[in-house]
Every structure is written in structure tokens, then in C-alpha cells.
Amino acid sequence: SKMTVKAVKMPCAAPNVYTKVPDGGWGWTIAFAFFFVEALTYGIIKSFGVFFNDLMESFDETNSRISWIISICVFVQNFTAPLSTVLSNCFGHRFVVMAGGVLISAGMVTASFARNVVDMYVTIGLISGLGYCLSFLPTVTILSQYFDNRRSLVTAVASTGECFAVFSFAPAITALKEQVGWRYSLLFVGVLQLSIVICGSLLRPIVIKEQEEVKAQPPEQPMETKYMLENEQTRTSIDSIDSGVEITTSPSNVPGKTKAEPKSEKPKEHVQLLVEYNSTPPEPKTKLLDFSVMRDYSFICYAFFGLFATLGFFAPSLYIIPLSLSLGISKDHSAYILSAMAIAEVFGRVSAGWVLNKKPIRKIYIELICVVLLSVALFAFPFAYEFWGLMTCSVFFGFMLGTVAGTHIPLLAEDDVVGIAKMSSAAGVYVFIQSLAGLAGPPLAGVLVDTTQNYSSAFYSCAAGMVLGAVFLSLVRPCKAGLCRRQQQRAEESAAGFVPDLPEDFIEMDFGKVENSGKGGVGT
Secondary structure (H helix, E strand, O other), X not given: OOOOOOOOOOOOOOOEEEOOOOXXXXXXXXXXXHHHHHHHHHHHHHHHHHHHHHHHHHHOOOHHHHHHHHHHXXXXXXXXXXXXXXXXXXXXXXXXXXXXXXXHXXXXXXXXXXXOHHHHHHHHHHHHHHHHHHHHHHHHHHHHXXXXXXXXXXXXXXXXXHHHHHHHHHHHHHHHHXXXXXXXXXXXXXXXXXXXXXXXXXXXXXXXXXXXXXXOOOOOOOOOEEEEEEOOOOEEEEEEEOOEEEEEEEOOOOOOXXXXXXXXXXXXXXXXOOOOOOOOOOOOOOOOOOHHHXXXXXXXXXXXXXXXXXXXXXXXXXXXXXXXXXXXXXXXXXXHHHHHHHHHHHHHHHHHHHHHOOOOOOHHHHHHHHHHHHHHHHHHHHHOOOHHHHHHHHHHHHHHHHHHHOOOOHHHHOOOOOOHHHHHHHHHHHHHHHHHHHHHHHHHHHHXXXXXXXXXXXXXXXXXXXXXXXXXXXXXXXXXXXXHHHHHHHHHHHHHOXXXXXXXXXXXOOHHHHHHHHHHHHHO
């Protein structure tokens, strides 16, 4: 008798089951959700500077102490990336992102009632920082699972949410502050970020199952494959048929039959195992965090690339306005330079996604070219001495920054790095390593500026870090190719000296003896 259980699930709660990566479908909804998650996470972080002067006046603190709010937030966001991976593998991406949205909103709303800067360190730095990690990383991970050929383009376009958020949030929050003050404005931002919960509810899990070719067979199977294995005490016949697998153990076994003839002797053990196609095999247990990626030399090189390249992401956005003011450029024109950089970053993200979407193309090499050009842009800033020179450098840097920032995490899913199977664990470890540079980058640049009394030193240090990142990125593909060759050699060696792995009950496997006994059985 068979029992059929029919489960009724909500449309948005059930996982999507595909025989291959859909490269679309519900993935477009995931991309839509990722756009708003980007806007409500990184977009808010980049726009938080509009509160700096208000916080310094209210708490009577210096600029450096206020800047630690965002530094702690970014550090916690990246440092807790492995925790995000573990929770996503344990509870699912949807639950983790929704929990992250609650933490972000709770931290920001609580910060609106802060009485000193230490309260801001805890509320925005720790609580919201953890929420940012739980919201962003699982979203970009599951988005990569829904797309294959279009992965680079879709991810790049969806990641422009933070760029558009800078355009809209910064002036909107500034106007709101003039009406209700910074505390109510911060409260409004916290309530707005609660919509991340809605975005997280749209993240339906995806299951990829290869389609099995099942052919209907008549009752009599004309072609059967039989393997006769004999040990000292018993003979076992394994009939491998399209409809299942039958194993019979008895004192005598006649080829072509699957039932033992009864005898007056002591009854023997009879074991029958039937595996049907409609039975569901047990799914392999998913590792909460797969540290095997740390044994992959290509991933290690890519992680070092992320570590050093992150040093180059901060200087222009933090020091472009002080640099322009030191050159005698007005505040209004300095703001135009920063806006132009943000606009160029949008085009850079879209362009990189479009180029990487082309086939055949080695994406790791395109990323390397973009990183090298980004290093050139950083070196060019100190040589600009007037408005149009800085504007040109900013536009060039913004464009190249968009090509790298929008693709460096999704590129982990490519076979040149770790592949889509290990994307989740690799992203957690990768972002965790980035957190070290995220915490040390801004203070290091600040120390150099204070020591040299020249903002150009910050750009030089970031350019040096970007160059080191390019060196490690250039080693990713050779390391991967060498690893593949070693695996192929080991596979060939193991195939040449292959020895069947038999159960403990079986001592030897003698097909010749089986054939002779079979012929004898037919003759009698």
C-alpha cells in the first residue's frame, strides 16, 4: 500500500524547483527586492553623512568620533558575514533577511533617542550593522542562484539601488531635517528601512534537481544486468532493472531467477530491497559553513584581492570634498564633483554587467582590467589642480568603481573562483576578510593625512592597495587551472588503479566462477 501526502503551501512560501538554473522566472522578483535592499542598506550608509554636523553639534563631539559610527557599522556588517552564511543555511535566506530588516529598523529608531555618541555606536554601529549583514549578503547570494547566463548583468543593474538612493535620500533627508529636526528624520529613516522585511518575504528558496530519464518497461524485462557475487557462505544476486533494484540472498541462486527454491534445510536469511523511482532519496546534509574554500588557492588569492582592493574604495568618497576645498574650489562645485562620481558609478555597474554577460568571455580577466584602470584613476587624483581636472578624475573613478563594486561578490559564483555550489560559504568568508580592510582603511588614510598634511597621501595609499589587489587577482586563474590539472591527474590515477569497494561480507569477486556455475545450472 502506498500513502500519498499532499502538502498545501502558500505560493510565496514554497521553494521553486527547477531542473536547471532558470535564468529568470521568480529571479526577476528577487532582483527587484535586491534593488531596494541595496538602496535601504548601502544607500542609507552612504547618505548618513547628512547627519554628521547635527550629531557633532548635539553631542559636542569631533568629526573623527562621529565618523566611528559608520566605521563600526561597516566593520560589523562585514565581520559577521560568516554568521549570516550559517544562519542562511540553517534557517533559509528569507527568514534571515527579514530578521535583518527588523534589526536595522530597531537600531535606527533607537538611535533617534540617543543621548551621546556611545549610544550611536551601539544602536547604529552594532545593532544596525548586524542587520545590514543579515539583509544584504543572503539577498545577493540567492539572486546569484536564480541566474546563470544573465547573472552579471542582472546583479549589476540591481546593485544600482544604492546609487539612486544617494540621489534621492540625501536631499530628501536634508529637506526633512529642516522641517522636523534630525531626530525625527532618523526615526523616519528607521521606519522606512522596515520595508526590508517585505523584500525578504519575496526571497523564495530555489531547488535545482536534475531531471531523471524514466522509461516505462513491460513486465518482462528482456535485458537485465546481473552481477553474481560469491563469498564463502552465501551467493547474492543483484538484479539491476529499470523499475528498481532487487537483492536476494539464499543458499543457491539460479541465474535468471530472483526467488530461491524452498528446501527442507534450516531456513536461510532472505532479504529483499526494492528501490522505486517515485521514492525520494535522502538529501545530503548541508554544511552550515563550508570552510573547504580555504583550501582553494584560487579563492585565497581572490580573498586577498578583496582585502587590498577594499582599501581603495574609501578615499575618494571621504576625501574628494576636503581635497577640492584645499584647492580653492567652492562647496557647491565640490558637491557637483561627488554627484558626478555617483552618476558615473551607475553607468559603470550597468556597463560591467552588460560586458560580463557576453559569451564566450573570461570574466576574471575583465575584472582584472577594471581593477588596473581603477588603480590608474586613484593615482591620477593628486595630479588634478583645478575643478575640471578633479571632475574628470571623479567621473573616471566612479565609472571604474562601478565596474568592480557591482561584480566582485557575484564573481565568486564563477568556476574560475569557487563556483555556484560554494557561493554562499565563499561569500561569507570573503566579506569577513574584507571587514579587516573596511575597519583599517579610513583610519589609516586619516593618519597619513594628519602626518603629511596632504590629502594626496590618502589617494596614494589607496592606489597602492588597489595595485596589490590587482596582483592577487591576476593569480586567481593560474591557481584554478593548476588545481584542475592536479584533480584530473588524481582522477586518472585512481581510475587506472581502481579497486571495487565491496561490503565486509564479501571476500572476493570471481566472475569466472559465477559463469561456470551458471552454465552448470543451465545444463542440469
